[in-house]
Amino acid sequence: MxxxxxxxxxxxxxxxxxxxxxxxxxxxxxxxxxxxxxxxxxxxxxxxADKRDVLFAGTDLLREVVVRAIAEAPASLPPFAVVSLGLEAAAGMVQERPEDVKLRQAVIDAHLELQERELVKLAAMAGDIAAALGERGLGLWPARLVAETGMAAFRVAFARWIADSAEGPLTKVVRESMEELAATATAG
Structure with missing residues (x-):
């Protein structure tokens, strides 16, 4: 050495x-x-803890960024818009190193146990989002519904971004996915 x-x-x-x-x-x-x-x-x-842990090292920081963005969002925003801001903040971090993110995702996609671990981490983030919404006064079940729905939109946006070779800002893709979901939910 x-x-x-x-x-x-x-x-x-x-x-x-x-x-x-x-x-x-x-x-x-x-x-x-x-x-x-x-x-x-x-x-x-x-x-x-092990070589798998390298792939998930930024998760806690990502969760902190989301929760902080939710806490700092204007009180006048509806819950889904608040979650969108939090997830866009996370996307801002993720998009900083697209080549690393693509490689990380390829490794995870190739291993079932890593996919499971990724899902556990995302579920924990949804729990943190729900708790942050609860701190803003939203009830338990509506907070869980908005958090889980927002995470689903984020996962789809991330998959779309990766499929497009991580071109362009992930923040834009997340925002568009959140808008698509909101529009679809209110369409008759």
Whole structure:
């Protein structure tokens, strides 16, 4: 190991994603990730529980961004518009590194256990959104309904964005999906 360098967590994450791209997820070991990052396996396990955890490392920050945007939304906005603002804030983070996002999604799509883990993380986010709506005074069940519906629209928008090679801003695709859903719900 060479001299100390900052951002061990970031270096490990980048090394993992590079190796997943080069060798595939299943063929990549924690030891190889640590070596690529110029760190030890012990350091890897200080930052990540396992090699799958690298793919989900930003989830907590993403959830914080959504909840903060919901909390800071104008009180006059209806719940669905508030959720839309929160999910657009999340989209703003996701779209910053489209190549990494496409690779991450390809790895997840190729492994059933990773797909399940992704669904658990998204369900937790829906729960956080519902709780944030509750803090704004919306009842339990309406908050859950709006949160789950918003997450469904986000998932469809994200899938559309990935299918379009992550071209253009994800925020726009999320906004359009939320608008499509709202228009469809009120169409006669």
């Amino acid at each position: 060479g001299r100390w360098e900052p951002d061990a967590r970031g270096r490990l994450g980048r090394a993992a994603m590079e190796l997943y791209r080069e060798r595939g997820f299943d063929q990549t070991t924690v030891a190889e990730i640590a070596e690529r990052a110029g760190l030890t396996k012990r350091t890897f396990f200080r930052h990540y």
